[in-house]
Each structure stands twice: as C-alpha cells, then as structure tokens.
Amino acid sequence: MIGLGYWGPNLVRNLFELESAELVLVCDQRAEAVEQVRRRYPSVRGATSTDDVLEDPAVEAVVVATPIGTHLELARASLSAGKHTLVEKPLADSIAGAAELAHLARERGLVLVPGHTFLYSPPVQAVQEMISAGELGDIYFISTSRVNLGLHQSDASVVWDLAPHDFSILLYWLRETPTYVTALSRGCVIPDTPDVAFLNLEYASGVIAHAELAWLAPSKLRRTTVVGSRKMVVYDDTSIEPVRVFDSGVTLRDPGTFGEYRLSYRTGDIVSPRVDVSEPLSLELDDFCRSIRGGSQPRATAELGLDVVRMIEAAERSLTQGGARAEVAAAESLSGPSA
Ligand SMILES: NC(=O)c1ccc[n+]([C@@H]2O[C@H](COP(=O)([O-])OP(=O)(O)OC[C@H]3O[C@@H](n4cnc5c(N)ncnc54)[C@H](O)[C@@H]3O)[C@@H](O)[C@H]2O)c1
Structure with missing residues (x-):
C-alpha cells in the first residue's frame, strides 16, 4: 500500500x-x-x-x-x-x-x-441493474450534484478531484462515453484552481447529463436524478433511503386535433428498494x-479509467476555450503506448 x-x-x-x-x-x-x-x-x-x-x-x-x-x-x-x-x-x-x-x-x-x-457502492449497483433491465425505459437525462465544504487539493482542480466519481458512475450506468463536454468553472478561493464547476455532457444516443461539482457549499449534497421514459430515480448517497424509484412520467398521446398535443401525466408509487450496506x-x-x-x-476496468480521463480532458479543453463545446477524444487512437 x-x-x-x-x-x-x-x-x-x-x-x-x-x-x-x-x-x-x-x-x-x-x-x-x-x-x-x-x-x-x-x-x-x-x-x-x-x-x-x-x-x-x-x-x-x-x-x-x-x-x-x-x-x-x-x-x-x-x-x-x-x-x-x-x-x-x-x-x-x-x-x-x-x-x-x-x-x-x-x-x-x-x-x-x-x-x-x-462502482462498488450498492446504491449505484442497484440503479445500474434497473437501467440495464430497462425498468426506467429510455434514459432521457441525468443530473447530479456533488458539493460540500470540501478539502481544497493543492495539485488538482475540483474537476480532476470530483468529476471521476460522476463520470465513472455515468459510464457504468449508460455504457456510453459522451461525445461532447461543455464546462464552466471558477477558482473562488485559490486563483486559477477551480473549486466550482458545472459540466454538461452530450451523448450520441441523445442522453444529456449535467454535473455540478464544488468544494464550496454550505451543506453536503450527493444527489443524482435519473429521468427515464418509464420511471425516474433519485440516488442520494447521504440518505438512509439512498435509492428512490418514482413511477412517474409524462406520455405524449396521439394528437387529437391538428396542432394540439395530448399529454398524459402519471404520478404513481414511490419505492425505496432495500440496498446492501457493504462498504464499497x-x-x-x-x-x-x-x-x-x-x-x-x-x-x-483500465479502459473505464481511461474513458474517465478522456471525459476530464474534454472538460478541461472546454474550460480553456471559455466554455466551448469540446469533443471527447476518440478511443480508437488510444490503444498504443504514449510517446
Ligand atoms: N476513491 C475515493 O473516494 C477517494 C477519496 C479521496 C481521495 N482519493 C484519491 O486518493 C489519492 C490520495 O488522496 P489524498 O487526499 O489521500 O492525498 P494526500 O495528499 O492526503 O496523501 C497522499 C500521500 O501520498 C504520499 N506520497 C506522495 N508521493 C509519494 C511517493 N512517491 N512515495 C510514497 N508516498 C508518497 C504523501 O506523503 C501523502 O502522505 C488521490 O488520487 C485521490 O484522488 C480517492
């Protein structure tokens, strides 16, 4: 060790x-x-x-x-x-x-x-199983907050410190690497060391994701919302009920008359499945x-670890380009040794 x-x-x-x-x-x-x-x-x-x-x-x-x-x-x-x-x-x-x-x-x-x-956290595993079994339907979007009054790192920004958690979870759940990352950050305490960042991810499948990361916040939030076409999930790592599944949604029904949308709203049960308490x-x-x-x-896997770094580098590129939409580097060109 x-x-x-x-x-x-x-x-x-x-x-x-x-x-x-x-x-x-x-x-x-x-x-x-x-x-x-x-x-x-x-x-x-x-x-x-x-x-x-x-x-x-x-x-x-x-x-x-x-x-x-x-x-x-x-x-x-x-x-x-x-x-x-x-x-x-x-x-x-x-x-x-x-x-x-x-x-x-x-x-x-x-x-x-x-x-x-x-990836070894039982609530994360429970959500992964729901997504892969199709229980949530098609995933529309994922939004996450990982903020608290955290330890400022001397050699890394909040993006390098905290984004690996959300990026690895997103890779595990969606089995897809985003195509583009757009990022905004600010170094509030130490100039040029971002301690707050807002990241937007776009996927080829149409999924969009947002991650809010900060070492500066009045209270600790570890909260992720997954919205699917069939159900929605709130994963809150600080809660005694870390996973809550909402049988809620909105469906667009066949248009009645021309130009008029008919929506059907569903707010059903909220279920909190039992999750294991093993230490990740x-x-x-x-x-x-x-x-x-x-x-x-x-x-x-090492490949997932590499995908996380590809996503972080895209976020960094977006930051240096004033929040421009940055493409995530292609994986194919990365299999060989570096120079
Ligand atoms: N998985 C998680 O949830 C999680 C949480 C916190 C930190 N981390 C990770 O853990 C790592 C360490 O973070 P930390 O907050 O403990 O950092 P830290 O600075 O508190 O500790 C790092 C230790 O490494 C030692 N060290 C540095 N270079 C060394 C070398 N060449 N040989 C021997 N010892 C050396 C330092 O003396 C220090 O004691 C980081 O990569 C961080 O991202 C992971």
Missing part, C-alpha cells in the same frame, strides 16, 4: 480486514505517516521508499493512493516491476498517461484497476484480488 495521507488509511483498514488479501507492506515518503499506521497494525512492515515495495518478492499487488500527479510514474513503476496495480482515481493526469498504463497492463498480463469506488472500498479491493486470482474482469 503506497500513500498514507488522507485516503490511504481507509484502504489500509479494508486491506487488513480483507480475507482475500494479506497486507504485508505500507509505504509513504513521510516516515511519520508510516509509523502512525504501523502503531495500529504492528504486524505490517513499513517503508519510506517505493523501491522497497517494488523490489519485494512478497508483494504481488500494489495499491497506490498518492496525489494525482504521481499516479502515472508510480503505477508505471509498479506494473513494470510485475505487480498487479490498483491506482486511486483518476488513473492518470492525462489521456496519454492513462492509455500507457492500460497498454502496459495488457502487455504484461497484469490486473490494473482504477479506484472508482462508487472493501468490495472494490476484493474485486481487485479476485481478478488477480481468478482472471475475471474487474468491474472497474
């Missing part, structure tokens, strides 16, 4: 408790972070140099939870050392970097998982271990 800052200790706790893994080594360049973790888990060895991790034959797999700008270098070194690798989201800080990692893993026959934890991080790490042992495809 490399990186024991804010997020790393959550991964450490889950790895330690997991039956499918044995946590042998924790590493951070800050000796005090290593010591702090080792006080709690004395049976686990510690290191301050990643070389000690990568050269250790007892280490079969590496989990990286370091700042975004270090993901490419550390994941490249880990895969090159023959270790299966889970890298926290986003997979890398550029399309070229993410494509290089995906290619390297494929070439070496290693499992590479981007840490898109929300534990499910994510277990999926990583099972993919290594059993050769199965992890839910969060």
Whole structure:
C-alpha cells in the first residue's frame, strides 16, 4: 500500500480486514505517516521508499493512493516491476498517461484497476441493474450534484478531484462515453484552481447529463436524478433511503386535433428498494484480488479509467476555450503506448 495521507488509511483498514488479501507492506515518503499506521497494525512492515515495495518478492499487488500527479510514474513503476496495480482515481493526469498504463497492463498480463469506488457502492449497483433491465425505459437525462465544504487539493482542480466519481458512475450506468463536454468553472478561493464547476455532457444516443461539482457549499449534497421514459430515480448517497424509484412520467398521446398535443401525466408509487450496506472500498479491493486470482474482469476496468480521463480532458479543453463545446477524444487512437 503506497500513500498514507488522507485516503490511504481507509484502504489500509479494508486491506487488513480483507480475507482475500494479506497486507504485508505500507509505504509513504513521510516516515511519520508510516509509523502512525504501523502503531495500529504492528504486524505490517513499513517503508519510506517505493523501491522497497517494488523490489519485494512478497508483494504481488500494489495499491497506490498518492496525489494525482504521481499516479502515472508510480503505477508505471509498479506494473513494470510485475505487480498487479490498483491506482486511486483518476488513473492518470492525462489521456496519454492513462492509455500507457492500460497498454502496459495488457502487455504484461497484469490486473490494473482504477479506484472508482462508487462502482462498488450498492446504491449505484442497484440503479445500474434497473437501467440495464430497462425498468426506467429510455434514459432521457441525468443530473447530479456533488458539493460540500470540501478539502481544497493543492495539485488538482475540483474537476480532476470530483468529476471521476460522476463520470465513472455515468459510464457504468449508460455504457456510453459522451461525445461532447461543455464546462464552466471558477477558482473562488485559490486563483486559477477551480473549486466550482458545472459540466454538461452530450451523448450520441441523445442522453444529456449535467454535473455540478464544488468544494464550496454550505451543506453536503450527493444527489443524482435519473429521468427515464418509464420511471425516474433519485440516488442520494447521504440518505438512509439512498435509492428512490418514482413511477412517474409524462406520455405524449396521439394528437387529437391538428396542432394540439395530448399529454398524459402519471404520478404513481414511490419505492425505496432495500440496498446492501457493504462498504464499497472493501468490495472494490476484493474485486481487485479476485481478478488477480481468478482472471475475471474487474468491474472497474483500465479502459473505464481511461474513458474517465478522456471525459476530464474534454472538460478541461472546454474550460480553456471559455466554455466551448469540446469533443471527447476518440478511443480508437488510444490503444498504443504514449510517446
Ligand atoms: N476513491 C475515493 O473516494 C477517494 C477519496 C479521496 C481521495 N482519493 C484519491 O486518493 C489519492 C490520495 O488522496 P489524498 O487526499 O489521500 O492525498 P494526500 O495528499 O492526503 O496523501 C497522499 C500521500 O501520498 C504520499 N506520497 C506522495 N508521493 C509519494 C511517493 N512517491 N512515495 C510514497 N508516498 C508518497 C504523501 O506523503 C501523502 O502522505 C488521490 O488520487 C485521490 O484522488 C480517492
């Protein structure tokens, strides 16, 4: 386990408790972070140099939870050392970097998982099952708010920090990458570091999506609305009823007289299905271990991680072009190694 800052200790706790893994080594360049973790888990060895991790034959797999700008270098070194690798989201800080990692893993026959934890969240899974079973009908649009008084990151904007969550969920639900992204942002506290962003996504299928992201907000919102032709869903990650399904909709009936639309409104039951309460991080790490042992495809694939970065880069391009509509880079050209 490399990186024991804010997020790393959550991964450490889950790895330690997991039956499918044995946590042998924790590493951070800050000796005090290593010591702090080792006080709690004395049976686990510690290191301050990643070389000690990568050269250790007892280490079969590496989990990286370091700042975004270090993901490419550390994941490249880990895969090159023959270790299966889970890298926290986003997979890398550029399309070229993410494509290089995906290619390297494929070439070496290693499992590479981007840490898109929300794909393992039981409410997200429940909505995915409803969408793929056609229960919601055709998806018209998705709108999401991910705002709170969050930690300002030193090396990343709110887009690189928070959009990976919504983008990975959208990819998982819709099984489609958007064609265009339009973005608007502002750095309210630190100039040139956006802490609020509004992103609009357009899909070839006709679906549109909106994501509101902010580290500046009076209260925490983690709320996504999915509107389909048959039903609508509100997924609220902060609620004790995280998924609510509304049997509501509006249907356009055959026009009566010329030029006159006849609409039929339906406001039926609101159902809150029971969802599992398992911790997503534990499910994510277990999926990583099972993919290594059993050769199965992890839910969060390297390709999905690459698609997330393609979407972020399009959002970044839109921002630098004053909110212009930016095309998401084509996937076909990305399969080879980067320069
Ligand atoms: N999946 C999630 O829900 C989620 C939530 C929060 C953060 N994250 C991700 O976790 C990662 C870490 O975020 P954080 O908030 O914990 O950052 P952080 O800055 O608090 O911690 C990063 C740690 O990495 C260490 N580090 C940096 N470079 C290193 C190197 N070369 N070798 C060894 N140690 C090194 C630092 O000393 C620090 O302790 C980011 O990629 C972030 O996007 C994911």
